Amino acid sequence: MIVMLALYFAIVLNFPVTQKLYQLAGEGHLAFALSPSLVLFCCFLIIFSLLAIPYLFKPLLTLITLSSAAATYAIWKYQIVFDYGMVENILATNSGEALSYVNIYSVLYCLVLGGLPVLLLYRTHILSRESWLKAGLFRAGLVVAACLMLALLTAFFYKDYASVGRNNRYITKMIVPAHVYYGVKYVKRTFFTTPLQYVELGKDATVKPSKNGKPNLVVLVIGETARAHNMQYNGYQRETNPYTQGLNLIALQSVSSCGTATAHSLPCMMSNLSHDNYKRERADSQDNVLDVMAHAGVDVTWLENDGGDKHVAKNITKHELTLSQGWDGCQSLSCYDEVLVQQLAQLVDAKDKPSDQLVALHIIGSHGPTYYQRYPKDMEVFKPACRRSDIENCSDEEIVNVYDNTLVYTDYVLAQTIKLLPGYSEQYNVALMYLSDHGESLGENGLYLHGTPYAFAPTEQTQVPWLIWLPEEYASTQGINRDCLAQAAKTGTFSHDNLFHSLLGFYGVETQAKQAELDFIAGCRG
Template identity: 35%
Template sequence: MLFRFPWPPAFLATLVTMFLTAAYNHSLFSKLNERLAVFSWDGAGFVTTLFALMLMLLSVPVLLFVPRFLLKAVLIALVMLSAGLNYFTQNLGIVFDMDMVRNLVETVRDQNQQEARELLSLPLILHLVLWGVLPSIIIALIPLQAAQKWWKSLGIRLIYTLILISIAVSLFVVNNKYATFFARENGDLKAYITPLFALNSTYRYFNTFYAQQEQPFTILGNDAHQQKPTPRRTIGIMVVGETARADHFSLNGYDQPTNPLLSKENLISFQAVSSCGTSTAYSVPCMFSFLGQKDYSPETADKQSNSLDVLQKAGVKVVWIDNNSSCKGVCTRIENRNLLQQVNHSDDLYSDNGYYDEAMLNNLEHYLAGNQDVLIVLHTLGSHGPTYHKRYPAAFAQFQPYCKQDTPHTCPQAEVINAYDNTILYTDYVLSKTIQWLKTQSPQADTFLLYASDHGESLGENGIYLHGLPYFLAPEAQTHIPMLLWLSESYQQQYPQAWSTLQAKINAPLSHDNLSHSLLGLYAVQSQVYQSNLDLLR
């Protein structure tokens, strides 16, 4: 019966968009059920009004702008998109705002096949088959009525459009008072509207991206110069952490011994540091930008000099070594290399999943030729999920049992936490090994290690996994990050006030905003872009 008689295109479009609105918004309706009495008059009125508005916003563009010969293709694309969005939102608590769209675009741009493979799991494939492929086959098999004269077809579509708009507007008028109040108090729920929120985020991202491309590049720090107390050389390493959360560092009071090596070092672990964003693509450029979180966007930061450029302008040799997908544009104008582009399959530190982070420490002496001050930035793979168990050699699987699946939501939470804590244990080893290398350079140079993670990670708390939630939605687990600073004895002697200043800031509220100015401060660089009040050492 379903495939026997031809369907009016407008009816098919309305029915499919109604199905999309009802079937792929499980997370939204679950949260509504938690926040209001859905069977009360006000609650039922709000849910009905919201459903009608969502249906109208999804249906009307299809009815008015999609021609008959493209209708099935567009509907199938919406179904497949909604099925994928629904999987990640329902199972991992991920929503698709502008930053998540940016992550996806940069994953494609960086040709990061490894990250894509890690996200492609059997549960995802089964979900896409059941909720994407099967409905798409049904849509493809439904016969459409023969093409009508354009004015008649347009008239029918306008009738459907007017009916949908009338229903939505009427319900809103009837329920206006409570609907307006509830929507104002629960604005975060808009992020769970599938697929409308993702479609809007995609439009906003590309609109912002292309608008920013027309802006000229602004050079900052032309006046940058060093004012060091002595000509003694400074060699520093900044380690950009990946997905590390502060409350899983035993240095910060965590009950599992995740920092056995770093706890033996005389270093500062700052306790109250907030990330700029909740994703690598957003946070990494922010860490080296002078904009500050309040005025920052990746597109704006990409059009001006960053702190590494200014250090280079001041005479510091700056090198970026990457074991992650890319430097997100930060290292474009400095010397850089990416381990993933120079793979040696016979290397003991290489596995099918890529290099372990300690591989970045090989041959660091190569970058010390000459007498310049040197900053080496190491961009780690750190604790990147969802495959935490692939981020460390077997010797670091100390916390047992641990999740060995690529889908953390299918493992007991305790096992997910153990797998994650093993990544922190390995990070502890890598950072300790880096400090030991810096100590070998200390007789002839003042040395330091600065470590900060780009963002945190959710490990199943409240049903949320991974990272990337909009900042206004993100739990503290995704924004409270570890930040460490180690100074050699000779460095402390050169700057005797620095250590006491750092100790006074251990519990102070800090953020990624402090990093660029602290990097300049560590090399005694003066410039109009430098703000001493944001320098950790001042």
């Protein structure tokens, strides 16, 4: 049984890995190109020999095999790599998002690749040897044989593996079931690691009084899976921003995300940690930019429509859209983002007395693979559009069309929000900022969706749009030179590292926690 399972994992479930190594081997390296399956077979012999504990072997291998079948499907169809960040993102996904990945093809794939082997596993009666000593010796024999074979393969192909491995470190993360290792690591870090001591930031924060004496009402829209490449504002040839074209938005042209998945990017972009030194456990154990603004006396509210705030709204008021609330614009599994605009209006209208406010709208935006569920059918501009969750069965044209439709709808939501705000301009100085958490792959180089490890993620997943709606009244009362900011947006290079400091500067919050060199608003004051 150990040998059969080792063969199955090495040849079938890890076919994407062996195929990738075959491609990387190049011409003239046929022997090396055929060796990965044998290397994996030996490794699995060792692993399964150690896991072959009576009464635990079948249940344990059932879980590993079923989850490995799902992982193989994701790697094969979408080129997803299951490193720690991807596991973190999966385990932070709500049921609505998870169900969007379920379709007839994914279910059948998992049943065939996972269900059938598990069925055979349970129908096989495993006989015990006469004594524990004999069982141990046979098991040790398997391990020794596997080690000797690995040593032989290393002697022949060490240079080849060293070369390929050094230049393609992601290969090890493609091996199934690497997700089990990273899953255990995530559980250990999340549930069995002593939390860091909480650090408060910006307790000295104050809001600089506006020149006209009115409080500020700023809306921060956190986008989901919008990539800069497909934004009309960033040079895309299609009209993906038709609704905001006449609203005089400022578009930053070069913006890098902190990560390639929401569970990583959202806490990172809200924190004062940079992409290079970001740690999730550190971000969760200290104040973020929303908390600093709350320390300054700003009334901060989080409106959620994307499956969770990833712990960034832990200390502020949060309202999460649920299907049971009966909003007009909600479907069976999710709500359209325009519902947040209705919720925003209700929130502001309910205030008895105007005061400084920041409202964050966390939209579902362009979350895939069910892109077609992110916008109403009557707003489908680009056709034919892929209207199914198994996007691998759609053409590239259909996938790009349906994705671009989500950007058009997001632009509509932004326009509706911007058109709402002037209605409050007698009581408030109003402005809006939009920034996406990460991008998306739409088939380029065989990659789909997002979550690729940042070290080798394509720019489609790491370059994001950042838009600012800055009315003249808000600019003048904050002392911001709008023309200067527009010019800086065209020529500057930015990242999520700037958000913490620039949002404070944009709002007029003064604190020692803000670094002037990362506040791109600071250079355009006066």
